[in-house]
Amino acid sequence: MRILVIGNGGREHALVWKLRQSPRVSEVLCIPGNGGICEEATCLPGDPKNIEAILSLAHQQQPDITVVGPEVPLALGLVDEFSRRGLRIFGPTQAAAQLESSKSFAKEFMQRHQIPTAHYAVCSSEDELRKSLGLFSTPVVVKADGLAAGKGVVIAQTKDEAANAAMGMFSGKLLGVPSACVVLEEFLSGEELSFLVLSDGERVAPLVASQDHKRAGEGDTGPNTGGMGAYSTDSLIDPPMVEWLLHHVARPVIAGMKSEGTEYRGVLYCGLMMTARGPIVLEFNCRFGDPETQAVLMRLESDLVEAIEASIEGRVSEGLFHWSADVSCCVVIASGGYPGSFISGKKISGLEQAAQLQSVKIFHAGTTRRDGAYYTNGGRVLGVTARAGTLKDALARAYQAVEMISFEDMHYRKDIGARALQSKT
Ligand code: AMP
Numbered sequence: 001m002r003i004l005v006i007g008n009g010g011r012e013h014a015l016v017w018k019l020r021q022s023p024r025v026s027e028v029l030c031i032p033g034n035g036g037i038c039e040e041a042t043c044l045p046g047d048p049k050n051i052e053a054i055l056s057l058a059h060q061q062q063p064d065i066t067v068v069g070p071e072v073p074l075a076l077g078l079v080d081e082f083s084r085r086g087l088r089i090f091g092p093t094q095a096a097a098q099l100e101s102s103k104s105f106a107k108e109f110m111q112r113h114q115i116p117t118a119h120y121a122v123c124s125s126e127d128e129l130r131k132s133l134g135l136f137s138t139p140v141v142v143k144a145d146g147l148a149a150g151k152g153v154v155i156a157q158t159k160d161e162a163a164n165a166a167m168g169m170f171s172g173k174l175l176g177v178p179s180a181c182v183v184l185e186e187f188l189s190g191e192e193l194s195f196l197v198l199s200d201g202e203r204v205a206p207l208v209a210s211q212d213h214k215r216a217g218e219g220d221t222g223p224n225t226g227g228m229g230a231y232s233t234d235s236l237i238d239p240p241m242v243e244w245l246l247h248h249v250a251r252p253v254i255a256g257m258k259s260e261g262t263e264y265r266g267v268l269y270c271g272l273m274m275t276a277r278g279p280i281v282l283e284f285n286c287r288f289g290d291p292e293t294q295a296v297l298m299r300l301e302s303d304l305v306e307a308i309e310a311s312i313e314g315r316v317s318e319g320l321f322h323w324s325a326d327v328s329c330c331v332v333i334a335s336g337g338y339p340g341s342f343i344s345g346k347k348i349s350g351l352e353q354a355a356q357l358q359s360v361k362i363f364h365a366g367t368t369r370r371d372g373a374y375y376t377n378g379g380r381v382l383g384v385t386a387r388a389g390t391l392k393d394a395l396a397r398a399y400q401a402v403e404m405i406s407f408e409d410m411h412y413r414k415d416i417g418a419r420a421l422q423s424k425t
């Protein structure tokens with residue numbers, strides 16, 4: 001079987017790595033891949049946002065299954081186009097992907113289906129914004145409606161700050177593209193949790209839970225990023241909580257989407273805040289998370305291809321996945337300056353030695369390979385991932401590997417999983 005993966009980040013490297021482990025897979029192709037992926041897959045140049053170009057490459061290559069990593073091609077309707085041409089592809093259609101691509105769609109959907117979510121107001125003009133802001137206390141959360149790679153959320157400490165952020169989203173100054181509407185949301189506090197399920201449009205199978213670290217700096221300070229690290233342990237949520245989340249969130253979403261004629265197949269990522277009044281949905285993503293996927297797939301012991309086929313063919317069952325009881329973590333190494341401006345093209349050293357450490361896998365995100373050497377090529381550069389019997393050991397392994405790697409101005413958080421370690425030991 002030949003599998004095509006679309007994307008070029010750490011998540012896609014983890015997908016390629018796991019898919020290759022299936023005895024049924026003879027070749028993994030990737031468009032466009034990165035320096036590390038190209039060591040493990042046949043990389044083909046192409047822009048994941050260019051649907052026509054991807055279709056033409058898929059037509060030439062005739063993969064048995066295509067797996068889409070990032071959200072943009074899903075939101076642009078790649079799954080619809082593949083399906084129309086009889087090509088097997090894993091993921092939701094454009095209409096179903098609105099759960100991620102439109103915050104206002106997701107909020108209104110959750111309200112229609114009684115799925116727990118923060119109080120909110122959708123505003124499409126300055127006038128509406130000023131009126132709605134009066135209904136919230138501070139801090140208040142301001143969200144751009146469309147896709148913003150994790151950068152479309154501002155937690156405003158004052159109403160002036162909220163109004164400025166919203167106006168920046170309307171005008172396009174804040175994100176580079178104007179937002180037709182913004183969502184104001186009640187600020188929630190608690191621990192964040194990433195709860196993912198695989199669905200075939202009717203049934204769901206939960207993946208193991210994980211926790212992401214979104215802020216750039218230690219102690220959860222600094223700007224929001226695409227994710228600076230993650231860990232996955234069974235102790236994040238107990239079986240009754242998994243059942244609660246399936247009953248109150250995952251199954252109602254899948255049933256609600258089906259009842260509205262937008263059947264949802266693929267991975268549904270539920271970003272939750274575990275608050276004093278119970279779990280509340282912050283957002284949905286219509287694909288695997290990054291860097292949670294790196295940590296989660298490190299614990300997967302069953303065949304990912306089987307799971308993906310079950311989603312496509314309508315035979316997902318709850319016991320679909322087999323997981324290791326081990327704990328895993330992923331520490332992201334980023335370019336200095338990320339998520340702001342940064343300089344690419346820095347030579348990376350120490351990768352070969354670090355990769356030799358036991359139970360460590362280095363997933364590449366923003367890298368290229370030239371003349372046998374690796375260079376930085378993006379904000380998030382590497383996801384150093386490790387697995388062990390305890391979180392303490394997994395973190396020690398990952399950081400040992402991180403310390404063997406170097407490039408100019410490299411930046412990483414030294415406190416991935418630290419809060420969990422403190423609360424459990
Ligand atoms: P989102 O893209 O909606 O997940 O938001 C990105 C990040 O912003 C989340 O992971 C949270 O850290 C934070 N966030 C989003 N919504 C809220 C909220 N209502 N209250 C507190 N923090 C939030």
